[in-house]
Amino acid sequence: MGYGPHSLVEICAKLTILTKIGANDYNGRFSAELYMQNPVRTISSSDAKATLGDVLSSLDSQGPVEITRNGKTVGLLTLPPLPPVDANRLASLAIAYSKGLISWPQIAEETGASYGELLIALGLKNLSIPIIAPKKRPEQLAFFHQILDKAAARQQKQ
Known part of the structure; x- marks a missing residue:
């Protein structure tokens, strides 16, 4: 399952165990709510209507938006789900x-x-993470050669 730019570490799961007991209960079941780094923001439906463009453009950076009318949730704006990873x-x-x-x-x-x-x-696959040596920048190589030259000159004096 893909999480786009978010890593598994960045995503935390909030599990709410429902312990209601009765005729129509959730005995033994749980619901999972996934929250990205940003908590769900709440705005009124009139604010959502007035600033829809801004709200839509902020979904990627600021997370989902819950829309309320008269204090009751009427909608939730989120990014579309990503296709599963092959x-x-x-x-x-x-x-x-x-x-x-x-x-x-x-x-x-x-x-x-x-x-x-x-x-x-x-x-x-029982594979290891590769050890990748970063490429050396020209100034690093020049400094390294300067040190070796000084060491060689010091050794010739002795």
Whole structure:
């Protein structure tokens, strides 16, 4: 299941256990409410109508919006669900990732999978996370060569 730009760590689940006992109860059942990093904002229906464009453009950055009328919830605006991640494709990309042939941003762009989903795919295939040495910048190399030159000059003096 894809979470888009949000990782599994960023998503917290709030489980509410319903313990109502009676004829029409939820005995033994629970409901799960998923909240992204941002809590659900609440606005009135008249404010939603007046600022609909702003509300829609803020869904990605500020999270879902609950719309109320006379204090009662009448709607909830959220982003559309993301298509599910192809598990077989993610598994094959996880193999390439563990060998260092593909980067995490490339996998995320292609599949929409979160880093947590990639870690799960690596674990299911018993693969390790690749150790990637960052490329050295020219100024780093110049500084390194300067140190080696000074060390060589010092050694020649002795």
